[in-house]
Amino acid sequence: MAGPTHAYVKLKGKIQLPPGETVRIRHVAEMVTNSPSEAAIRDTVLHTLCKEDGKRYVVDIIQVIDALQRTQPELLVHNIGPENMIIEVLVPQRNINIVLVVFVWIVLFIGSGLAIMNFHTDVSMLEVHQRIYELVTGQKNMHPFIIQIPYSFGVGAGMILFFNHLFRKRFNDEPSPLELEMFLYQQNVDEYVLMNEAPGAKKK
Template structure:
């Protein structure tokens, strides 16, 4: 009876340019002692020559394993592709650029909130509420405006579930969910695009 090797390709692997990725870097293996002779097989040398993304198919992995150990019964129990994301070494952020972006976002968000309040006549609403409660006309009902302003900031902190680097609970924030869905869409696009390239190349070769 052939020894059985189970492998599961990782969904995504990040690498540096020039890094040699082996099977142990791309797959999770299960099969006892047979894993030791398989996990060091080289698979891909990370490079930026073809862009930041490369897709490794499970058939490529199975072919490499069959060359090294043809007597193994290899079974793939996970995804059929792995995305290799190649990143150059990260650069230190420039303080001036960070401050400039922070100022643009701060001023832009502040203007957006103020324009929204003007559109819905928020000041007139506060004046009307103050008059209904107290019976007096006041141009700036600070007793309503100050708690309201504090509530906006507090609500945004609770909504995004972050205060600087601190999280209030393990529940993902709406921004994290949107980023997750965005990344999932990118990954699926990369996989589909790679499939189309392979199909075009195979058709061109056959012709």
């Protein structure tokens, strides 16, 4: 007599699918099973992405178990991973608006320049440079360009090294502080979506 068939399911963290795609078990989960119908189990339909789903659709493990047991009533499903995951719906990319890009670039350039100048004013950087020049040369100079110009280049070089990028070129494999902040932001967004848009959360 054959023993019961088991399926060990582990939901993936996050995937991307195009709108209108039919979501199947193989899309959202890794699975190990001793069932002879493994191919059919992996192709079990969970959902079809539609416009009402928005940009993200949350899959809950209960939804997976329910779909599997409706199509394979004899299958014993075991969850060995997270209880839910996110499907990010890929939306068509808009054409880049050059005027908007240039406007944002100018605003950021002026804003960052003002921020640096205000910081230097707050810490009296001009007086510091004047004092350093006087200590080194023994003469007073109200505009020590020989210090200020290399310092300005040094600020730019320091920013490039800090963010680990020069345009698209990376200096090493370590993530930059900006990339880490973007990663933490995306992680917080995903956690919020899982907590507030999961099927169980919507019913509350």
